[in-house]
Structures are given as structure tokens and as C-alpha cells.
Amino acid sequence: MRVTTILALLPLALAAPARLEKRANPTVIAPSPQATVVGSNILGVEAFKGIPYAQPPVGQLRLKPPQPLTSALGKVDGTGIPRACPQFFFSVDPAAFPTNVLGVLLNTPLFQAATNAGEDCLTINVQRPAGTKADAKLPVLFWIFGGGFELGSTAMYDGTSLVAESVAQGKPIVFVAVNYRVGGFGFMPGKEILADGSANLGLLDQRLGLQWVADNIAAFGGDPEKVTIWGESAGAISVMDQMMLYDGNINYKGKPLFRAGIMNSGSVVPADPVDCPKGQAIYDTVVQKAGCSGSANTLSCLRDVPYTKLLNAANSVPGILSYFTVNLSYLPRPDGKALTASPDVLAAAGKYAKVPFIVGDQEDEGTLFGLFTPNLTTTAEITTYLTSIFFNSASPTQIDQLVGSYQTITEDGSPFRTGLLNNIYPQFKRVAAMLGDFTFTLTRRIFLEVSSQVNPDVPSWSYLATYNYGTPIMGTFHGSDILQVFNGILPNNAAKTIRGYYYSFIYNLDPNVGNNFGEWPQWSKSKKLIEFQANKNEYLDDNFRSDTYDILKKNVASLRV
Numbered sequence: 085m086r087v088t089t090i091l092a093l094l095p096l097a098l099a100a101p102a103r104l105e106k107r108a109n110p111t112v113i114a115p116s117p118q119a120t121v122v123g124s125n126i127l128g129v130e131a132f133k134g135i136p137y138a139q140p141p142v143g144q145l146r147l148k149p150p151q152p153l154t155s156a157l158g159k160v161d162g163t164g165i166p167r168a169c170p171q172f173f174f175s176v177d178p179a180a181f182p183t184n185v186l187g188v189l190l191n192t193p194l195f196q197a198a199t200n201a202g203e204d205c206l207t208i209n210v211q212r213p214a215g216t217k218a219d220a221k222l223p224v225l226f227w228i229f230g231g232g233f234e235l236g237s238t239a240m241y242d243g244t245s246l247v248a249e250s251v252a253q254g255k256p257i258v259f260v261a262v263n264y265r266v267g268g269f270g271f272m273p274g275k276e277i278l279a280d281g282s283a284n285l286g287l288l289d290q291r292l293g294l295q296w297v298a299d300n301i302a303a304f305g306g307d308p309e310k311v312t313i314w315g316e317s318a319g320a321i322s323v324m325d326q327m328m329l330y331d332g333n334i335n336y337k338g339k340p341l342f343r344a345g346i347m348n349s350g351s352v353v354p355a356d357p358v359d360c361p362k363g364q365a366i367y368d369t370v371v372q373k374a375g376c377s378g379s380a381n382t383l384s385c386l387r388d389v390p391y392t393k394l395l396n397a398a399n400s401v402p403g404i405l406s407y408f409t410v411n412l413s414y415l416p417r418p419d420g421k422a423l424t425a426s427p428d429v430l431a432a433a434g435k436y437a438k439v440p441f442i443v444g445d446q447e448d449e450g451t452l453f454g455l456f457t458p459n460l461t462t463t464a465e466i467t468t469y470l471t472s473i474f475f476n477s478a479s480p481t482q483i484d485q486l487v488g489s490y491q492t493i494t495e496d497g498s499p500f501r502t503g504l505l506n507n508i509y510p511q512f513k514r515v516a517a518m519l520g521d522f523t524f525t526l527t528r529r530i531f532l533e534v535s536s537q538v539n540p541d542v543p544s545w546s547y548l549a550t551y552n553y554g555t556p557i558m559g560t561f562h563g564s565d566i567l568q569v570f571n572g573i574l575p576n577n578a579a580k581t582i583r584g585y586y587y588s589f590i591y592n593l594d595p596n597v598g599n600n601f602g603e604w605p606q607w608s609k610s611k612k613l614i615e616f617q618a619n620k621n622e623y624l625d626d627n628f629r630s631d632t633y634d635i636l637k638k639n640v641a642s643l644r645v
Contacts, residue, residue, distance in 0.1 A: 109122050110130045114300040114304075115300060116300060117154070118156040119157035121135055121210075122159065122160065122161055122162055128213065128214045129244045129247045129248055130212050131162070131163075131210070131244070133162045133163070133165070133207075133209045135208050135296075139151040139152070139153055139154075141204075141206060141285075142204055146203065147282050150285070152295075162210075165239050166209065166237065166238050167207070168205060168237030168239060169237065169264065169265045170202070170266070170395050171235045171266070172232075172234035172267040172399050172403050203391060206289055206293075209238045209259075210301070211244065211247050212247065212256075212259070212305055216305035218303055221307040222307060222310075223311075224260055224308070224310060225260065225312055225590055226261075226294065226312065227260065227261040227262070227314055228264070228290055228314070228320075229316070230315060230320065232317065232404035232410070233412060233416070234266055235266060236318075236319075237263055241261055243261065245572050246583070255587040255588065255590070257587065258301065258306035260301065263289075264286045264289035264322075265285050265289055266286060268399070269285070271284065272366075273363025273364065273417055274364050274366070274368070275364060278359045283417065283421075286416075287416055287423070294313070294326070294341040297341075298341055309343070310343060311342040311343060312342060312344040313344075313346070314348075317562065320350030320351065321347075321350040321351065321353050321416070322350075322416075324347060324353075325416050328423065331430065332434075332437045334437045345440075345442075346441065347442065349444075349445050350523075351528050352528075352530065353645065354426050354527075354640055354644040355418060355644050356426070356645070357420075358417045361476070363417060366401050370400065373400045374397035375389065405456065407473075410453055410519055428640050428641075436535075440544065440589075441545075442544070442546070442547070442585075443528055444613070445520075445525045445547075446552075446562055447498075447559060448498045448499040448562075449520030449521075449523065450520025451498055451520070451558045451562070452561050452563065454498070454519060461509065462510070463514070466514065470487070474522075474643075475645075477642050478639065478642040482635075485635050489629075490514050496514065499555070500559065521636075522636070527636070529546075532544060532546055536608040540608065543594070543606050544606060544607045546626065548616070549564075549582075551618040553618075577616075577617065577620055578616045581601045584601055585599065585601060587599075611625065611627070612626060
């Protein structure tokens, strides 16, 4: 948030308690399903939180696609903290300091209770400038949180500063955040899941949330025809998947559900099908841990076991904060119905929504995940690691070429541009560079190149964030944009301009219209990135680590997770 914004809001923040008590809570009547939603007003932003958008996915609706609400909700108290969907616990290696300490802390009952998690969790939050009328028709920013498809909730992402800053920059928005199922409750794989038509439930939750927006956001002063979807990490991958669901069909009641997309740290993730061997092993492990192995219908058994028992079973497989890192147990996988093929195949076939988009990365996406692999001390061990855990379909030659393209940690090690510094174990910088490139940075470039060929008339913009350059060990790490862009904790160039470009994009489908931040060149025309630094912006040719990029592009069909 800019300093001027904070100063402008101070009179309201310092208002006498009696004055605040006299102000009536804002109330909106949502039409479908009918609900009288009572919200709150803090610092000039009205919030309506925890609005149900689907039937509770409990009982026999557990591990089933979300079902629309069919009856009026009556009065909804939108002033509390929404319940999170069931959260993933974390694998803990007792010998791996300091990550063992993090895992132990996150697995404590206190932390798990603090997430306020439970199965009845499919709700949506709406935040808007105070006083917004139903006929305002403000553009809508629809937020999809990240968390490795394992954790996260709308309660973690308050949009107050985003809405306030949009007002300060003269482009007021309505902010919407959707809760969706994660972990085993939202992305369970296996042939049984596929046969039941119950794959990719988290994506289907998000899609139903978008349909709720189409039906109801006008009552809150938003324009259902001006929706931009935005996500970070798994949320960004979800934005890409929403563009690809049903081969790119985003129409609902004859109109598109959204008109643009923003992806922070995530895009195409090439993936094997729901019933692939890796996915089936996950399902079988959960079934065994839940005590359902002897059941004639293991999926029905999973729907019947007590909540805590299923939660513990679903969380018994490797998590993202473990040695398996971004080789996720739970993630969107092709099911032949909603997600008809691997995203790389859909991209090449042009089977995705033709909407303008922004996609970009932090410079050091992989440093966070490299913390969890300190036993990798040689390049041979890295090769074994990638072959056995990540890319089961790749040949030894392909993996050797991939690893060999990271020749030195001075040139190809992350945090980048730090020479021999920050290499906390013998292969840390090499592993961090690889995990970041494979999952985020170079796959982003592959999608941009493909999209510019199959849909050359669809504009795209891309960036590389380097505003945390110099941070020991981590650099500009994965997730640091939540602090800097989403929450705007530092009133510097990066926060101001990134937010400003985004508001312009939300309003005009072009980040350059309506601001004086300097031209952000279209990637589809220039192959250039804007580099967001702490105190200024510059431009980069998107050609770094081209040898690795060429290997990834050539072998993408063998490098699915």
C-alpha cells in the first residue's frame, strides 16, 4: 500500500469507537441462491466472508464433485473467519535440520486448530470499496490461493489492502477469494476415482465458485462480464487449468466466466493421468492407512470413515515440504473429462481459453524447495533423485542431459547471480535452480512460446521478479510475491508498479493503459520480460538458460510428473 493511501485512511482508522459502533453493517441480498449477507467495514473496505457457494461436501458427497446449492440460505453472517478445507500435515525427517523444526511446528495441534479446518468449507469471500452500489459494475479480481494443492484457505488472504490501493490508484475493484478442497480431499488420484468421475475436485470447486460469481457478483457492485482470475503457485497453475478445463470452454449461461488471467509462479504442469502408477500408489496408500484395504468398494469405504481417520490417511503420503518437494502427491491430473489431456498437450492443440494473460516468476523459485534435499551431494545423486522420484518415464540419457545443462553453480545456481555464495550444501544451488526451472520458470517460457504460435492474436505479458536480490540463501524466493504484491508490505517500486500494472490489466486487458509506469512489452511480440526490482524496473531478453530450455522443450512428453 502506498504511503499516500495509508495517510488517506488514517482518519477512518482513528475514528472514535462510538462512531464506528453506530455505522450499520453493510448488507447485500445475493440472488442465487437467495442469501442476505451481512458484512463488515474496516478501513474503507467492506467484507462479506464465508458465503456458501456449494452444498457441504460431507457424507456421501465427500470425494464427489461439488453440488450447487438448491435452496435459499437466509441470513449469512459474513463477518467471521471462514473455515478452511482440510489441511495437509507435513512429512518430518528428524535428521534434517532446519526443515525438521518447521515440520514439527506445522504439525502441532495448535497450528492445525488455528486453520479452523473442516469438510464443510466451500465458501467464498467478497470485498469491495465501502459504499459500492449494486449498479457500480466494478471489474472483479477472482483470487485462487496457492499451497501446493495441499494447504491454504481464503482466511489467509485478506484483500483489504488490494481493494484500498485500487481505490487510491483510481481503478476500484471487487475482490473475490474462493475456498476449494486441497490434498486428498480435493485431488485424490487412482483408477477408482477416475471410474467414479470424481477427479480434480478442487478445480471443479473453483469452477463452481466462478459460476457463483456470474450469478451473484452484480448484487455486490461487480461486473460479471469483467472478471480476471488471479493465482499464485498452485493458484497460478489453477488459473492455467481453468483456462484449459473442458478444452477451453469457459462459457456459463452463454457468457464467459472470465475474460483474463494472471499467473504468479505457475502455468503449465505436464502431468500423467489420474490412474497412472504414481497416482494409483497414492490412492492405495491412503486406502491402506484408512483401514479400507479389505473393502469390496474402497472408495465407498473412504467416504464412510471418520473425518480424522481419513485426514490422517490422506496426509500419510509425501508432502511438498519434504524430500519429495514439488513432486506433488496431489495435483491436477488428466481425467479425460474436465481436464481432457496433459496441459502441455492441450496448450499445443490450442485447447484453452483465448483470453489475454500475464504470467511470471520469482527469480529464485527453487531455493525454498532445495532446503529439503541436503543429502544430494553429487550430480550423480541428483540424477538418481530425478529419475526415481520425479520423471519415471524419462530415459537415463534424458536425465543426464538435463542435469548436465547446469554446468556450474556460479552461472546456473540459485539464488542466481551470487557466484559461489549461498551454497549451503554441495548441490544446493544446482538443485534449487533445477526445481525452480522445471516447475515454474522455464515451463513458463515453453507455454508462452507455444501460445504465441497457436494463438498469435492473444496478447501476453511476462515478468521476472528480482526485488529480494541479496537475501541470503533464499534470494527472491517462491512465495515472496505474497508478501510484496498481494499484501504490499513494502511501499516500494515493486509493490506500486506491479499492482498498478495489474489494475490496468483488470480494467483494460492491457497493463499499460491508464498508468505512467513505463511500457511493459508484450511477450508475444518481443520475447522480453519486465524485471521488477525493488527500486526500478528494467527489461530482459527471455533467453537465459537456453540450453536447459531446449532440453525441456524437446523432452516434455517424457518429463511429466
